[in-house]
Amino acid sequence: MSVEESDAKAEAALDGAMRVASTPQAKQAVLDAGLTFRAWQQWRDAKTEKGTIAMPDLTKEQREEFRRKLTEIDAVLDPLQAECDKAVKAARAPFTERLDELEAQREEVLESVDAEVRGNCEGCGVVLFFGDMGHTYRDATEIVECVKCAPTWNEEMASVDGPDDFEEPEDYEHFMAVCREHISEGRGNEKNVWEL
Numbered sequence: 001m002s003v004e005e006s007d008a009k010a011e012a013a014l015d016g017a018m019r020v021a022s023t024p025q026a027k028q029a030v031l032d033a034g035l036t037f038r039a040w041q042q043w044r045d046a047k048t049e050k051g052t053i054a055m056p057d058l059t060k061e062q063r064e065e066f067r068r069k070l071t072e073i074d075a076v077l078d079p080l081q082a083e084c085d086k087a088v089k090a091a092r093a094p095f096t097e098r099l100d101e102l103e104a105q106r107e108e109v110l111e112s113v114d115a116e117v118r119g120n121c122e123g124c125g126v127v128l129f130f131g132d133m134g135h136t137y138r139d140a141t142e143i144v145e146c147v148k149c150a151p152t153w154n155e156e157m158a159s160v161d162g163p164d165d166f167e168e169p170e171d172y173e174h175f176m177a178v179c180r181e182h183i184s185e186g187r188g189n190e191k192n193v194w195e196l
Contacts, residue, residue, distance in 0.1 A: 118196045123149025134196045138166075138175070150191045153182040 058066065118128045122143050128134050135150035137143050151159065157179040166172040182188060
């Protein structure tokens with residue numbers, strides 16, 4: 001991860017923490033963490049021309065200064081994270097019991113017929129089980145569609161821009177040949193589905 005990406009991630013975390021901070025003390029802790037983080041950024045950038053640090057190149061004093069700055073940040077960050085976790089747990093509490101009940105009911109229903117969910121249809125959201133007829137995509141097999149929402153052979157063929165859509169040229173040729181075969185047999189408007 002680059003320095004810029006790391007800094008952006010830290011800024012996003014601070015912004016997120018400020019959004020969930022529920023008390024004046026929590027908000028102040030986030031502000032303090034932000035100030036400490038920005039002070040550390042200035043120190044880091046002043047110590048190196050490119051803003052990157054190679055730990056093996058640091059002197060003992062620089063390493064201790066680095067450790068001190070990180071410890072300062074952690075001293076604010078850790079309690080803030082604990083408060084954030086506590087706030088999330090408190091916000092979830094009214095729903096926890098009902099969620100647990102519903103999850104248990106769901107498991108009971110599935111186990112009553114030894115069913116295994118394959119996923120929800122990307123198009124309409126209907127639950128699909130292993131063994132149902134449906135469709136998956138060659139480059140995203142986690143996406144499933146029911147028969148109603150699945151593409152036809154005509155739609156499948158039209159969705160391909162060219163060989164670059166496939167990892168191997170042979171895969172492209174095979175896919176197009178299968179589409180052409182279905183279409184030439186007058187089955188272009190049939191759904192491209194199989195047993196999931």
